[in-house]
Amino acid sequence: MTEREEQQAEQEAVRQAEGLAQGQETHKETGEDHAEQTAGKEDGAQVGTGIETAGVPEAAIPELVIISGMSGAGRSTAAKCLEDLGWFVVDNLPPALIPTMVELGARSQGNVARIAVVVDVRGRRFFDNLRESLADLEAKHVTRRIVFLESSDDALVRRFESVRRPHPLQGDGRIVDGIAAERELLRELRGDADLVIDTSSLNVHELRAKMDAQFAGEEEPELRATVMSFGFKYGLPVDADLVVDMRFLPNPHWVPELRQYTGLNEEVAAYVFNQPGAKEFLDRYAELLHLIQAGYRREGKRYVTIAVGCTGGKHRSVAMSEKLAARLVSEGVETVVVHRDMGRE
Secondary structure, eight states, X not given: OOHHHXXXXXXXXXXXXXHHHTTOOOOEEXXXXXXXXXXXXXXXXXXXXXXXXXXXXXXXXXXXXXXXXXXXXXXXXXXXXXXXTTOEEEESOXXXXXXXXXXHHHTXXXXXXXXXXXXXXXXXXXXXXXXXXXXXXXXXXXXEEEEEEEOOHHHHHHHHHXXXXXXXXXXXXXXXXXXXXXXXXXXXXXXXXXXXXXXXXXXXXXXXXHXXXXXXXXXXXXXXXXXXXXXXXXXXXXXXXXXXXXXXXXXXXXXXXXXXXXXXXXXXXXXXXXXXXXXXXXXXXXXXHHHHHHHHHHTTOOEEEEEEEESSSSSHHHHHHHHHHHHHHHTTOEEEEEESSTTOO
């Protein structure tokens, strides 16, 4: 990363901090996963916060989690898990700007109650400022936790080799040299961590389960669903997790008085659900989705897209999507309905 790129990343982080003051709930990653980027430069100017929490009630100060640890140990997965749980997540934020994020979050009128920040060796020119920032936060009574992700040398080597990318600190040496250098850099931070997770033998789902156990609280993480109607003649939706086919039902297109309408029309919907098997399908598939929901939650899946198809995506699939979405909503699933191909004919 060049000095200019680092300055741009720093400016973007400041813009994000300013966005917190306006209650904007966006997630901007200023870097990718540790196994996919090279390290930044060590030299550079420090950044001060310049903002105080004077006049802001202590109860309004956001909760803070700092995610750090070994490159390749799963920091990005941990961060995405917190994002799914409703945290405001910032990747690779310079440590000197952490107090700024918290202070402006406190001024967001309660829109940003929990902030997670990923700190890694890519920002090591700011890394020495982390302890100073933590002391500043402690003085301001900010509730903060440090989550440290680590893994064995063997596991880390396998992960870097699988993605065919160098370790951020290996330079002209080997992957193991970079791992050793990083362990030494992070030794003190690991000792200060509130939660250390060894991911050597964990898969992505198991890591998410551990994060859920620590941060989800008493409420089980929610599943969010998108129910999408579509027409097979326009192609399958590429983002579908589950696909069902309504072409086993008679097509209202061949009923002259219904042809011009869509599945949103009451008469069309009544025609569809008066057909043999339609109501039974809805009941049985809703039961199946109830079973799948529990499995998705256990596996750490928070979003599901259910594609409901018919020939043109106008009548049968639209009517069934609306009813299916209503069932999901009645079970407490946050659901969005999308009619992809309605109106294309």
